[in-house]
Amino acid sequence: MKIATWNINGVRARIGNLIAWLKESDPDIVCLQEIKSANEQFPRLEIEALGYHVETNGQKGFNGVAILSKLKFDEVHRGLPGDDADEHARFIEGVFSTPRGALRVVSLYLPNGNPIGTEKFSYKLGWMARLERWATERLALEEPLVMGGDYNVIPENGDARNPEVWVNDALFQPESRQALRRLVNLGFTDATRASTDAKDVFTFWDYQAGAWQKNNGIRIDFQMLSPEAANLLTSASVEKHVRAWEKPSDHVPVAIELAA
DNA sequence: ATGGTGGTGGCACCA
Secondary structure (H helix, E strand, O other): OOOEEEEOOOOOOOHHHHHHHHHHHHOEEEEEEEEEEOOHHHHHHHHHHOOOOEEEOOOOOOOOOEEOOOOOOOOOEEEOOOOOOOOOEEEEEEEEEEEEEEEEEEEEEEOOOOOOOOOHHHHHHHHHHHHHHHHHHOOOOOOOOEEEEEOOOOOOOOHHHOOHHHHHOOHHHHHHHHHHHHHHHHOOEHHHHOOOOOOOOOOEEHHHHOOOOOOEEEEEEEEEEOOOHHOEEEEEEEOOOHHHHHOOOOOOOOOEOOOO
8 A cells, every 4th residue: 555645835736746646656545735725626526536535624825734545534534633723724634444454644734833933933843742642642542543744844964965054944943853753752653764774865855046956955754654554664765756847846755655 | 046825906925
């Protein structure tokens, strides 16, 4: 079973790329972030025509996440619990039935948090604390759980081509990295990190200043696997070539293969 | 420096 995550930076602007990529990559389940679309505006018909079920947690203009799946959804849950005042659409969970039993998949879009020293950064850290609480509860189920998403955190210096330029960025702050480490230390496996020792494995290249041409990237999109999911992991890949397509997203898909 | 989106008369916000 192939599960991919991709921050698509506007699903309506990117529908051509998305359809081409779905045909080429043929994932079973896709976690999308930054759809920048209300649920009613999501281009579901073209995706459903390829055999996917579509569930969205969208909002007008910004943010928004979705899960596409060839398996039908047994359950869908929208929103990260823990703050009733949080209106950002950044989290959706789907539950599926497989021959091995239940499979849970989350698509999450963690807050960027810039600039540091503002309420945006405290919102990011608060969101990460809520995610840790949620994940702790889900781990108790002892089920395969895959949390794909744009985590907006650079875990280690080696996850940036030029770490020194990120030192004042929310993605690189010690508090952000510590909160991500807390998640890993609960028992989650960063599938890409577990599958390669390669340097310069990036998932995001800024549109500006020729970042892609210079390979000035960062690795901020992850698939975090519960122990039960990690035990099924057979491979992980970053579909970097998609960044060279016409009108690309600034992020590329990150995929895993789980034993059926 | 680049790009998507939304609500406009040109521009603001988000990344």
